[in-house]
Amino acid sequence: MGSFSPRPFDTGFRPRINGPRLSIGFLLTKRFTLCAFANFVDVLRLAADEGDRSRHILCDWKIVSDSSASIPSSSGVSVQPNERFGDPTRFDYLVVIGGLIDEIDDFGNEYIDYLRQAARAGVPLIGVCTGAFLLHRAGLLDGYKCCVSWFHHRDFLEQFDGLNPVSDQIFVVDRDRLTCSGGVSSAHLAAHLVERHIGRAQASKSLHIMIIDDPLAADKPQPGLPLSFKTQDPIVLRALMIAQQSIETPLSVADIAGRMNISKRQLERRFQTALDLSPQVAFMDLRLTLARHLLETTDRSITTIAVACGFCDSSHMSRMFRRRFGHSPFETRSSRSAADTAGAGTAGGLEVIAHQNQE
Known part of the structure; x- marks a missing residue:
């Protein structure tokens, strides 16, 4: 279909004299x-x-x-x-x-x-x-x-x-x-x-x-998007969702803050308060969690999964994966049944990434 140029919109509403409003x-x-x-x-x-x-x-x-x-x-x-x-x-x-x-x-x-x-x-x-x-x-x-x-x-x-x-x-x-x-x-x-x-x-x-809470503002984060973190902070939720939607080509913390019209420092403070983590660590965890899910549930190659999760190559993903989960992607792939017992890691494990990874 061709494009269409609408007329300027009058932001005021014309009240009806009679009938429904x-x-x-x-x-x-x-x-x-x-x-x-x-x-x-x-x-x-x-x-x-x-x-x-x-x-x-x-x-x-x-x-x-x-x-x-x-x-x-x-x-x-x-x-x-x-x-x-x-x-x-x-x-x-x-x-x-x-x-x-x-x-x-x-x-x-x-x-x-x-x-x-x-x-x-x-x-x-x-x-x-x-x-x-x-x-x-x-x-x-x-x-x-x-x-x-x-x-x-x-x-x-x-x-x-x-x-x-x-x-x-x-x-x-x-x-x-x-x-x-x-x-x-x-x-x-x-x-x-x-x-x-x-x-x-x-x-x-x-x-x-309808058993629904009070009206939500337009910028309320969409519910239902699977996230590996649980928080009620709407700013943190939106940032996590933006990061998850751009996993293949990861955005910087500054880019995500800019998209949300807040400063990078504001975003960092909200993450620290809500999750006791930096945005960099949380965003990396999203990528690694998705990589583990794909390793456990698909037959895609480790190289393909690395690219899909925003890593420059499989070696980079393997290094970060081992720091986060304590074992390699290959070990996860070869022993899927043991993946759950390997654990999802702890905040301490995430902090290793915070200190060791600024990639």
């Missing part, structure tokens, strides 16, 4: 993610009325489509559209709910044309889950930051050369484009809209009824 149009892709859609729409439903009576009073929402045919979700449950495409300006936002990565090409030209029409009219667009892929393919994310799930980070890089999607936070608001990673984060994005248009009390109420 927030109106949302949903576009569901074939095999869309039901969880992401349900979380988003349930926040609207619970905020729209008193209790959970589901009347469209403060919020209104419709599923719009190019036909009246039901739309299958990735779980096999189908959803019936409410109406055909019409004037997109009757909505405050249009939300594209993405789904299975291998089937998003089935998003028809009528959908793309409708989204472009909405963008020309100044209607803000939202991409949920792989919905961001579709907005970008339509040329509607050029010049915007966008959020994708850590799970689809590499997929996005492979499909869209030269872009650096945000996958270390739950959602991104960039002018008139809003994107989120899907799952529970779609509930927090919906709560963000409810809070902005209706009020914080309604946003919190919706999430509490």
Whole structure:
């Protein structure tokens, strides 16, 4: 698809004189993610009325489509559209709910044309889950930051050369484009809209009824990304996630701090307080932990694993691996059953790296 130049976005909202304060149009892709859609729409439903009576009073929402045919979700449950495409300006936002990565090409030209029409009219667009892929393919994310799930980070890089999607936070608001990673984060994005248009009390109420904590800010780290450290410090979590997502080409501590708009010294202090480790040691441990996992669970060569984990060669990885775990990658590979008993190492073992390795 060709690129598209949107008109400047008016950051102020035009309050409605009559009717709901927030109106949302949903576009569901074939095999869309039901969880992401349900979380988003349930926040609207619970905020729209008193209790959970589901009347469209403060919020209104419709599923719009190019036909009246039901739309299958990735779980096999189908959803019936409410109406055909019409004037997109009757909505405050249009939300594209993405789904299975291998089937998003089935998003028809009528959908793309409708989204472009909405963008020309100044209607803000939202991409949920792989919905961001579709907005970008339509040329509607050029010049915007966008959020994708850590799970689809590499997929996005492979499909869209030269872009650096945000996958270390739950959602991104960039002018008139809003994107989120899907799952529970779609509930927090919906709560963000409810809070902005209706009020914080309604946003919190919706999430509490859904047994979800208070609304999270956009820069809250995405949950679910496997990490070898346990901490609740959001700055440390984001830094660890950025480091994990760039393992093949490791970033310096200064680069990661710069990406997070904080100083290198600030990041070092947060790591010391949260983990009693330096960022360098923690980032190295991420790489070594992944290397051990690949040695134990795959048949990839030690050289291939070294490259995949950001080491210049297998010798470099072997030296650091032995310091960290007390045995070589070859010993791990040849005796997988003994890997667990070899132990994951201790903070003392990590500190050896801190003193011996500045590579």
